[in-house]
Every structure is written in structure tokens, then in C-alpha cells.
Amino acid sequence: MNTSGPAAGRGLRLTPFRGLRYVPDRVGSLAAVTSPPYDVVVRPDGLHHLESADPHNIVRLILPQAGTAAERHRQAAATLKKWLAEGVLAPDPEPVLYVYEQRSGDILQRGVIGALALSPASEGIVMPHEDVMADIVEDRADLMRTVAAHLEPLLLSYAGGDDGPDGAAAVIERVAERPPLLDTTTEDGFGHRLWAVPDPGERARIESDLSRRQALIADGHHRWATYLRLQRERSTPGPWDFGLVLLVDTARYPLRVRAIHRLLHRFPVDRALEALAGRFRVRTLDLPLPGALDALAEAASEGNAFLLAGDGRFHLADRPDARLLARTIRADRPAAWRTLDATVLHSTLLDEVWGIPDDPQHIAYIHDTAAVVEQAERHNATAVLMHPVREEVVRHLARQGVTMPRKSTSFGPKPATGLVLRSLGTD
Known part of the structure; x- marks a missing residue:
């Protein structure tokens, strides 16, 4: 037993x-x-x-x-x-x-x-x-x-x-x-x-x-x-x-375990990319959605990475500046929490780099990858595609009583x- x-x-x-x-x-x-x-x-x-x-x-x-x-x-x-x-x-x-x-x-x-x-x-x-x-x-x-x-x-x-x-x-x-x-x-x-x-x-x-x-x-x-x-x-x-x-x-x-993506209302991709200059490495991918997601997975295996869409192309943002992360992410949390993509997205990108409040007027949370890309392109908005978190990381943090940023995972x-x-x- x-x-x-x-x-x-x-x-x-x-x-x-x-x-x-x-x-x-x-x-x-x-x-x-x-x-x-x-x-x-x-x-x-x-x-x-x-x-x-x-x-x-x-x-x-x-x-x-x-x-x-x-x-x-x-x-x-x-x-x-x-x-x-x-x-x-x-x-x-x-x-x-x-x-x-x-x-x-x-x-x-x-x-x-x-x-x-x-x-x-x-x-x-x-x-x-x-x-x-x-x-x-x-x-x-x-x-x-x-x-x-x-x-x-x-x-x-x-x-x-x-x-x-x-x-x-x-x-x-x-x-x-x-x-x-x-x-x-x-x-x-x-x-x-x-x-x-x-x-x-x-x-x-x-x-x-x-x-x-x-x-x-x-x-x-x-x-x-x-x-x-x-x-x-x-x-x-x-x-x-x-x-x-x-x-x-x-x-x-x-x-x-799947990712939940973000749709940033009234925030076009060119503004998002302009704000990332000097803070993240950004590469525009000449790939369809499946290939772009594969590139996101490869980049996420080495560190924090995000895929931006909304202008008919995909832009891979990775390798964030270490000093930026140190300044924007809480130091009183476990390393597994500090290195989450969702933590970096909310604490660094949304709060610091883009200055976007986390409320329904500014952000929608969408599970379907193709749907969030389509809505971003239709409304001149920015879709931020996420890579899934491993289930063992989720359980490890939960057992410590540490909660992740909301909508970090989709089981x-x-x-x-x-x-x-x-x-x-x-x-």
C-alpha cells in the first residue's frame, strides 16, 4: 500500500x-x-x-x-x-x-x-x-x-x-x-x-x-x-x-501539460519588438507555425524564450539580459520559480519592459495556439506564445507552497x- x-x-x-x-x-x-x-x-x-x-x-x-x-x-x-x-x-x-x-x-x-x-x-x-x-x-x-x-x-x-x-x-x-x-x-x-x-x-x-x-x-x-x-x-x-x-x-x-498563451490587446508587434531591443535577442523566423514552435522549444531548453506573433511573421525572443532579470525578478523565491518563463513574462516583460497591466482590458489568456495567432493578426495585437512547463516543476513548487503566475499551465x-x-x- x-x-x-x-x-x-x-x-x-x-x-x-x-x-x-x-x-x-x-x-x-x-x-x-x-x-x-x-x-x-x-x-x-x-x-x-x-x-x-x-x-x-x-x-x-x-x-x-x-x-x-x-x-x-x-x-x-x-x-x-x-x-x-x-x-x-x-x-x-x-x-x-x-x-x-x-x-x-x-x-x-x-x-x-x-x-x-x-x-x-x-x-x-x-x-x-x-x-x-x-x-x-x-x-x-x-x-x-x-x-x-x-x-x-x-x-x-x-x-x-x-x-x-x-x-x-x-x-x-x-x-x-x-x-x-x-x-x-x-x-x-x-x-x-x-x-x-x-x-x-x-x-x-x-x-x-x-x-x-x-x-x-x-x-x-x-x-x-x-x-x-x-x-x-x-x-x-x-x-x-x-x-x-x-x-x-x-x-x-x-x-x-500545455502552455497558455497571452494576447496583448491594442499592443502591436512593432511596439513589442522595439521595447525588446538590447534586452532580449530577437530573431524573425521565416517558418510556419509548427516550425516556429519547434524553434521556441529548442530555445526554451536553454533558457527563457517567447514567440511573438501578430504581423504575419514569428519573432523568437530569448537570451534575456541577466542584469534585467536580476533587477525585475524577486530574489526571495526558489530558483525554479525565478527561472519560469511565466515569471519572466510577468515580472520582466509585462511589468518592466512593456508596462502592460495584467487585467482583462489589456491581456487575454488563450489556450489554442492557432487561435491566439489569428486573433493577434486580426486585431493588430501581439500574441505571446509560451512553451509548456514540465509537470515535475509544477509539483515541486506546489509542495513547497509556492504558486506560479496565473495561467502558467494547462493540464x-x-x-x-x-x-x-x-x-x-x-x-
Whole structure:
């Protein structure tokens, strides 16, 4: 038995809940009502595409459209209430855990979805690795508070391994041999299957195994901060003491780590390049996007490197001036943090060289590489393409309690939003 991490009973406490799920007969298809997580949707193009895929697409709840934030959140609450009344969404008959599978080609990921207990003791058991922005937490908190539901699970990873027939991994594999509750394929080619785990004995084995584990927040730092914020608002125990999560054993199903790119609004490439003169080495690449990304990877293996785009070409910026880094980067952090590309981007480039505030009016965070380049070229902006951080660096810093600049990583595959929700009124 793997006894690394917290002692049994002092780790993750996962509990069953009554999932809210789409009723297949009331929607065009389950694939058509799903969405990527709210912060992965490339707005406005991706938003409009999802809204037109099906009138009941989950994006109408996670990214409602109205004139003000309050109006958006009230609209989401009204939409959810309407869909429940019409039978578009319905709660499962009893509280269960769920096994969730994603598959595409040689990628296979399985995990367990449940309601995770929140408490001050969660610190050190659930480990964040990125900073959050207060305005985003405020917006998500108001949305959750208004709709009284968790609309999409966080993605948490833990190191399980082979714990024999009574471990969580073994139970998950046995459940995945049964007929699923749902089976659908989304337009990105990923197959999604979901199973209920109603058997108390199987749930107990999963819960016991997880009770000796700690987890890394792979995706959903703002939602995790929102869970904790909303729980602190309540003075009595209740459903707000739990948060909807997907837990994946990365010893069995390693996650992929990708970069999250930056789009600098109203900041053309020529201005960005002019400010880099004498501070970074800059080379213009006569290469298509795949070749430019290969050049970025090679440069990043030797030090900090960034790929700038937006004027129809790619510009590789690397070899920053050592004196500039020493002056702009905090010295009271571990070396692994000081040398992160995201640290150099925010502390040196954005704050010092370019003087760009880190707020939505000036910066957008976009996961899709081609999309961020296309938007930069369309709007005369600058795309800053990043190279992924190695997962071991992320875990190393998280175990030290050191958070990275926000949106430093993108772990995946991410769970599809819309396959199972958690109502705080029925749970």
C-alpha cells in the first residue's frame, strides 16, 4: 500500500452527490450541449459556435450573455430553473460517485467525480500551483451564488498507483467494464463515457483510498478559490462545504501539460519588438507555425524564450539580459520559480519592459495556439506564445507552497462541461 502523502483519514474526503444531467430525449445530442471549461472557450467565435450547436448548450449557464455581470448571473439562474422545469436537466435518483472516461487515439484518461469536502485543513491536501485574480473569483462566486450550482468540475490530480483490488484504481477499472450512463463523442474527437457508482462497498473503497492522498489542482484554480470563498460565507454546515471535482490518478493516467498563451490587446508587434531591443535577442523566423514552435522549444531548453506573433511573421525572443532579470525578478523565491518563463513574462516583460497591466482590458489568456495567432493578426495585437512547463516543476513548487503566475499551465485533457452538474439545492 502506498502511504505517501497524508495519513489515512487526513487526506481527500470525496462524497457522493445527486448529479444533474441532461435528459438525452430533450436535447439534440449530448455532444452538442457540452462545452470546454469556461476559461477555455475562445470568445466570441467559440461562444457563438457553442450557442448555435444546441439551444440548451451548457455555455448558456457558464458564460451567459447580458449587459452587466448581475444580469448575466440572473439570466443563468433563470435558464437553469427553466431547463429543470422543462425536464431538459434532471437530478439522478440517489447520491453516487461517477467514473468518467475520456479517450482519443492513444489518449485514455479515467477518474472519479464527486463532491470534495472543503475545510481549512484542505490547505496542504489540495495544492494550488497558480495565483488567481480577485475579480475573476468575485465573478465566479457571484455566478455560483446566484445559480446555486456547481456547473463544471475542477480537475485534480493525485499520485495513486497500484494498491491492489481494494484501491480506487481497481474499482474504477471494474466500473469501466459495465454499460455506461452516457457515451458520446465531441467535435474535438474525444469520446466521453460516464458511469454511476451506486454500490456502497465500491464507494467506500474509493473513499478510503483517497483519504490518504493529497491532490494538485491541475485545472480550476479560480473555481477552487470560489468554493472556499462561498464556504466561508456560510455559518452553518451545508452543501457549500463541498466542491465538484474530477480526481485523476496520474500514476496510471498521466496528464498532458500545455502552455497558455497571452494576447496583448491594442499592443502591436512593432511596439513589442522595439521595447525588446538590447534586452532580449530577437530573431524573425521565416517558418510556419509548427516550425516556429519547434524553434521556441529548442530555445526554451536553454533558457527563457517567447514567440511573438501578430504581423504575419514569428519573432523568437530569448537570451534575456541577466542584469534585467536580476533587477525585475524577486530574489526571495526558489530558483525554479525565478527561472519560469511565466515569471519572466510577468515580472520582466509585462511589468518592466512593456508596462502592460495584467487585467482583462489589456491581456487575454488563450489556450489554442492557432487561435491566439489569428486573433493577434486580426486585431493588430501581439500574441505571446509560451512553451509548456514540465509537470515535475509544477509539483515541486506546489509542495513547497509556492504558486506560479496565473495561467502558467494547462493540464489536460480537461473534463467536458455539461456531462454532470451539482445542484446545491438538491444535494
